[in-house]
Amino acid sequence: MADIFEKCVNWKDADLAKLAGHYAYYRVIQETDGTEVLIDGKRVIMACSNNYLGLANDPRVKEAAAEASRKWGASTCGSRVLNGTTELHDELDHKLAEYLGREAAVTYSTGFGTNVGVLSSLILRKDTIFADRMVHASLVEGIQAALGDCKRFRHNNMDDLERLLASADPESGKLIVVDGMYSMEGDLANLPKIVELKEKYGARLFVDDAHGFGVLGEGGRGSGEHFGLHDQVDLQMLTFSKSLASIGGCIAGPKEVINWLKHKSRPLVFSASMTPGAAAAALKSLEIIKAEPERRARLWDISERFHRELRGMGFDTSPSVTPVVPVVIGDQTLCLAFWRRLTDAGMFASPVVKPAVEKELVRTVYTATHTDAQIDRSLEIFQRCGREMGIIPYKRPSTRVEVKMARPGCNGFYSSAEDGITAISVERSPVKGSLGVGEVLQQAGRPLGERISDAMEIVTWRALNAGPEDVKRLAELPSTLWQQRRRLRTKLMGAGVKLLQRRQAGARSAERE
Amino acid sequence: MVQPVVTEHPAAAGQSARPDPEVEVVSVQSGLEKDAFIRLQWQINKGDRNWVPPLLMERHEFLDPAKNPFFKHSEVGLYLARRGGEPVGRIAAVNDRNFNAFHGSKAAYFGLYESVNDPGVAAALFNAAKAWARWRGLDSMIGPMNLSTNYDCGLLVDGFDTPPYLLMPHNPYYYADLFGACGLKKSKDLYAFERTAAEPPPEKFASIAEKVRKREGLLVRPVNLKDFEGEVTRLKAVYNAAWEKNWGFVPMTDAEFDKLARDLKQIVAPGLCLVAEAHGEPVAFSLTVPDFNQALKHVDGRLTTFGLPLGLAKLVYYSRKIDRVRLMALGVIERYRKRGIDAVLVVETIRRAQELGYRGGEISWTLEDNHLINRAIEACGCVRHKTYRIFETPVE
């Protein structure tokens, strides 16, 4: 009989990562002011929160939360339907609906719950969801909980979406589900085209504006406002854990739909409401977002500067057009090692690996309250670590692809990787490295004989074509090795971890037999 | 004289292809991806007995920015199309900054094209290349250029029945149809002429050439391989001056010229590269090389088999058996043009080739509207046997 816990006992990936010094998660923060945090007793620059406008540490917001806790207590101890709706919750519903210009809105206690709750209660047997392949995990969870069918289209690939829409049953209800702003790569949903398709095929549109709200559009109302298509978005979802500097989620749309959700959506009915403190903080933040657009402008300014400088150094930051600036590394071990070096040098950024993204990257986000000096320091750290790890060249590339930013009014694009093709800083690629013997030998899928034979081919060619420069390079080998020592160490470590993992997997399957 | 018919492809007149949604086009970056990109050529062309496999490693070096000086002034994007994980097509998009600066244009090239016979794949590839070009602010695309007119270029549209000569392209017959279906239009045709060396140049032609030589006081001599560096410097100036006004021409950078010279040095036959000097100044040159393809054909792109240098040995063996040559470049500087100096060099080349025991050769390529040259070539007994086409398309 199989023990349900067995897989957990055998799962050692995280332990291996810790062993290699590459474990990046569940770090304990000892102190924070929003721009810098204390970790392991060391001050580091915070570049991975989603506190876009810096409101989480704003005295006014903190005070509002404290005041509400004093007045209403620490928790409501009940769900929205029964005893969990205080005046604060009601006010928040109305203020949000009003600001978003929608008929009604309702708040959940997390953004995650909102997405699950909306999709699972709205999508019945005959309905079909058309979701981007890169939508947030909470939407994936909602899709799995929903009764209807789901079709996923390639990320922002409108031809793919159209093909799926065209081949779907014309009788079924259709809901297109996208993130307004993608949280890892920083590109936007191609709303102009999606709206066109939605109208052509009679579908409804759900936009998760968790990251877009407070950041995109003249008034910070999100991706719909940015593209001038606010009214064409049928359902807009927000979370409070980003710009609104609190915790909770909200869905806004037609009043009949909101009414349906209020009675059918399980996370709303069977989960306690937001704490009064959280509701008050969100209310206060909303007020500040309305009153202080300069925070948004500051966020765009520093992110644009940071992004431009990174590209100038030769980092691959495609396809971001927003304050989320991903640094694409493309190799898991190297990505984690790079993160490790950044941390040691005083940066707190987040490494993101497969399957959350297609290519491993280090994600950075700054907040409106970061100072110019902090940005300078970050840039210096990125440049130093990037060079030491061989991610960027020592010499600054002479050319680069211009950075695009989806500031208010700049709505002619949704990604700096149009038509699904990534824009890459020039010097690093598109065509880079040469075929190395090591690479050829490591190819897992091919017979060893072929690999060796190919390696011999390379060696023979090189020997035949060796010129005076090659001899010179050979003489420089020791110093090159010394410069690249960190990279070598990482590579060795990565190989070691892989080997251990494989041994383990082997042992596991042997045990089963 | 037999005039081959250039086929006009029906697909060129209209119906447009749409990208197949099942096809994924990915940009090629790492060495291994490049390997897949290069090997696709084998998969596509394997069945064609006239196709000559290039050397695998030579292709790698050609696409290596660290080795190929072309990448110093150009930006190249390589794309591989896959269906269900299997490679089915490839394309390169090129921004040759020297070309655009020279012609004041904003054109991209496409090149290195290979694909299965499927308009959906072709359309997906061209979409990728166009997006690449659009992103760089370029407004039109010409090709195939592999990767510029200084290397091989053009799509074979007529004359599929014989193997190509050295550094000339060869491709499946259906590419022209695919290009047409993707909205590409003919831009220019390039001609290749062939003749046997067995018979001497026609009497009349030879005597005219002799007269020209006397009149201009030309000294025609083979390139001195012993003073290689010096000759290269002298010829570079002639090369770049001679081609200036031509359609599609890009001046070679010093590094490019040196690399080409170095590569060709390994295969040139002494005595076939000629320089014409008037009053001690080089005014024209011709570059004729043995058709190394005849040797390459035997090794299937590899120098080694199971680590043994069998390919290399075969190359050395078969390179002794080469019996054709290709006259690949002939340039006359501006002041001396239209005086028949080209005829002098052609006659001299034929004579020398005959002496060295070659059985025939090709003169390629020439522009279709360079009537003066084309007529002269035909007058000396050559027959047009292959037609290559350059296509163009706007990047909207």
Ligand SMILES: Cc1ncc(COP(=O)(O)O)c(C=O)c1O
């Ligand atoms: C796009 C997106 N949707 C939903 C959520 C979930 O929000 P919450 O953190 O409020 O649960 C997140 C947060 O990570 C998100 O990035």
